[in-house]
Amino acid sequence: MTTTSLVILILTLMVKKIHKMKTMRTDGSTPRKSYWTMIRETVKTKLDARIWTNKPTELLIVNPNKFTKIGNQVDYRLVPDPAAIPLLLEDDYSQIRGTFSNYNVWVTPYNRSKRWAGGLYADRSHGGDTLFTWTNR
Secondary structure (H helix, E strand, C coil): CCCCCEEEEECCCEEEEEEEEEEEECCCCCCCCEEEEEEEEECCCCHHHCECCCCCCEEEEEEEEEECCCCCEEEEEECCCCCCCCCCCCCCHHHHHCHHHHCCEEEEECCCCCCCCCCCCHHHCCCCCCHHHHHCC
């Protein structure tokens, strides 16, 4: 089984991560005394938006200028499934070529020429044209 990475192409949208739960007390109007709520964190950089799915995390792609009739922001929710982890060490040559497998979800700006996560030919890459290099710019 190989690890696959999902690349999200974002133009002018805002990205929020949901990765923490908080227990809240109700106001007493229901029989329940508490409920869970998710804490949303707006990511500031592309690197902050990477997701490693060993922790329960969701990614929201939000249009901050568009609202529903109820007043909520229009967003798309990405809930990644657990995936296989890389078995190679980070300095192993095969892992240098396939650094895209270090995270399950990457957020990048749209660029038509950057189509493949491991460079044009991952098996011939020296690690300088990978998704990891592109995102770190």
